[in-house]
Amino acid sequence: MDFNKNVHKLYFIVFFRSLIPAYVIERLFWQERGMTVLMVVFCEIIYAVTIVGLEIPTGILADKFGRKAMLVIGSFLSMLEFIILLFAFNFWTFALVVFLAGISSACRSGSLNALLYDTLKVTNEQESFEKIVGSLNSLDFFGAILAALSGSALAKYYGFELNYILSAASMLIAFGMTVVLREPPSKKLLVDKQTKTVGWREYFVSAIAFFKNKPRLLVVITHAMAISACVKYLDEFWQLYLDEIGFSVIFFGLFSALISLARIPGNLIAAYLKNYFRTETIILYVLGVTACGFIFSAMFPGWLGVAMLIFVFLASGVVEPIVSGYLHHSGSSEIRATIESFQSLIERGITFIVGIGFGLISSNISVIAGFSFLGAVTFIFFLLFFKKYRGKSS
Numbered sequence: 524m525d526f527n528k529n530v531h532k533l534y535f536i537v538f539f540r541s542l543i544p545a546y547v548i549e550r551l552f553w554q555e556r557g558m559t560v561l562m563v564v565f566c567e568i569i570y571a572v573t574i575v576g577l578e579i580p581t582g583i584l585a586d587k588f589g590r591k592a593m594l595v596i597g598s599f600l601s602m603l604e605f606i607i608l609l610f611a612f613n614f615w616t617f618a619l620v621v622f623l624a625g626i627s628s629a630c631r632s633g634s635l636n637a638l639l640y641d642t643l644k645v646t647n648e649q650e651s652f653e654k655i656v657g658s659l660n661s662l663d664f665f666g667a668i669l670a671a672l673s674g675s676a677l678a679k680y681y682g683f684e685l686n687y688i689l690s691a692a693s694m695l696i697a698f699g700m701t702v703v704l705r706e707p708p709s710k711k712l713l714v715d716k717q718t719k720t721v722g723w724r725e726y727f728v729s730a731i732a733f734f735k736n737k738p739r740l741l742v743v744i745t746h747a748m749a750i751s752a753c754v755k756y757l758d759e760f761w762q763l764y765l766d767e768i769g770f771s772v773i774f775f776g777l778f779s780a781l782i783s784l785a786r787i788p789g790n791l792i793a794a795y796l797k798n799y800f801r802t803e804t805i806i807l808y809v810l811g812v813t814a815c816g817f818i819f820s821a822m823f824p825g826w827l828g829v830a831m832l833i834f835v836f837l838a839s840g841v842v843e844p845i846v847s848g849y850l851h852h853s854g855s856s857e858i859r860a861t862i863e864s865f866q867s868l869i870e871r872g873i874t875f876i877v878g879i880g881f882g883l884i885s886s887n888i889s890v891i892a893g894f895s896f897l898g899a900v901t902f903i904f905f906l907l908f909f910k911k912y913r914g915k916s917s
Contacts, residue, residue, distance in 0.1 A: 529642040529707070530655060532700050533635070536598070537659045539697040541666030544674025545605060545690040552608075552683045553617065562614050566621040573625025574632075575871060581629040582864025583726040590638035590860055591706040597630030598694070598701040605691035609684060633863030640851040640859060641707040653848035654794035660843060661787040668783045730861045733854065740853055742911055747806050747846040748870040749904040750813055752877050753897040754839045757817075758782075761832060763890040768824040778829070782836045789840020794848075796841065802849045803912050805841060810905040812838040817898030821891050 545552070553563060585593040600623045607620050636656065643649045674686050734741045765778065796805055816835035820828035847863075854862050877900055885893030 527642075527646065529638070529704055532704055533639060533659060534662055536697045536700045538662045538666045539693045539700070540598075540601070541663045542670050542693045543605075543667075543690045544670045544677055544686040545608075546667075547671045547674035548678045548683050548686055551678075552687070555683060556612050556617075558614065558617055562617070565614075566617055569618055570621045570625045571871075573622055574629050575868070577626060577629035578632060578864045578868045578871070579727065579730075579861065582633045582730075582861040585630075585634040585637060585860035586726055586858050589706050590634040590641075591701075591704050593630045593634040593860075594638065594701050594704065595698075597627040597634070598698040600624070600627035600630070602691060602694035602698050605687050605694060609687050609691075632867045633860035636847055636851065636863055637859035638704065638707065641856055642705075644856070645707050649852070651794070652851060653797055653844040656844040656847050657790035657793045660790040660840070664783045664786050664790075668780055671779060671783075726858055726861050729855075729858050730865055733858060733862055734865065737853060740849065742908070743802060743806060743849060744846060744866055745869060745873070746810060746904050746908045747842050748866070748873050749877075749901065750806075750809055750839055750842050751870050752874040753813065753817070753901050754835065755874055756878065756881050756897060757832065757835060757894070760885070760890055760893070763885075764820070764824075764832070764894060765829070767890055768828065770829075781833055785833050785836040786840035789837055789842075790844055793841045793844035797845060797848065802845055803908075805845055807905070807908055807912055809838050809841055810901055810908060814898050814902035814905050817894050817901060821895035821898060824891055 550563070558566075581593060604620050604623050604627070607616065607623075611617050611620060639655065639659075640649060640652055643652055643655070677689070678686055761778070761782070765774065770778075813835050816831040816838070820831040820835075822828075823831075846866075850863060850866060851859060877897070880896055880900070881893045884896045
């Protein structure tokens with residue numbers, strides 16, 4: 524079997540999964556269908572709870588029964604979401620869609636990278652993993668830019684529903700490409716001699732043991748996920764930052780495109796940086812750059828602050844390919860999807876904790892003050908990692 528075709532199929536899958544013009548008018552569409560802000564908040568809670576609850580179980584299922592199966596389920600549910608949304612006119616229908624979206628996200632978490640790594644392992648090309656992950660992420664951002672630019676024009680002249688029809692069609696193409704993926708060979712956990720089966724507990728315990736036996740890896744992942752958590756809030760609230768410092772809404776579309784473009788170089792150069800620097804060194808530098816970017820954006824609100832935020836997006840683009848490679852190069856095929864699900868759970872935990880502080884400060888003072896809090900958080904992680912990294916290096 525030619526498993527190399529998997530990589531080309533994944534390029535198509537990632538591109539069409541991001542080519543979703545519905546996202547650019549999502550909140551307006553929901554509002555038009557009767558969804559209030561409070562209802563949207565309830566839906567966000569349903570989504571978060573669903574993902575957290577299913578993150579580890581879906582990773583175990585991917586390792587136990589196959590990564591392709593979970594990707595097919597996740598892709599089908601994503602397509603179904605947009606079809607249902609065309610007929611959604613009440614809270615419970617939207618809640619169902621969000622619940623399905625949570626299941627879909629959990630199914631994909633860990634499965635795609637696990638399938639990619641084992642595909643490359645068949646032909647001894649696993650060293651190119653970071654390069655391909657960076658290319659996949661870049662395609663993701665490129666598709667999102669095209670969707671945002673075209674989606675706003677389509678919505679203006681043809682109404683909101685067309686965006687959702689086109690999004691469903693894009694997801695249908697991604698689903699079709701997912702169905703024809705090939706499941707690469709991977710090791711399975713040894714069967715228990717007494718029960719003749721391998722249960723969920725064995726996968727869970729094996730994943731815990733993996734991280735317990737690799738404390739250095741756990742430290743790297745935790746600090747890298749701190750970057751991802753803080754950048755997630757920048758992603759969600761940069762509009763309010765621009766509004767606070769007096770930028771016109773006309774500039775928002777351009778800034779949205781700029782921050783998507785800014786992440787592409789980081790993803791593309793990640794594999795080359797790995798050839799010259801250790802993973803710990805890269806994460807340490809990105810922590811430092813991120814901390815400075817947030818702090819300077821708060822100290823100098825205006826064009827300099829905006830430039831600093833773009834620089835944060837540029838630096839953070841390096842993180843996912845580097846960390847994913849570091850994890851999978853160290854991981855075992857038997858629990859590859861499960862350990863990445865644990866990584867995702869670590870990120871969500873940090874995101875939740877940071878979000879409490881960011882939310883309180885932003886609500887009571889300002890978003891600019893909230894960004895200074897994110898700068899303080901990343902600076903603390905920088906100092907902790909520097910201390911740990913220097914101690915290990917000496």
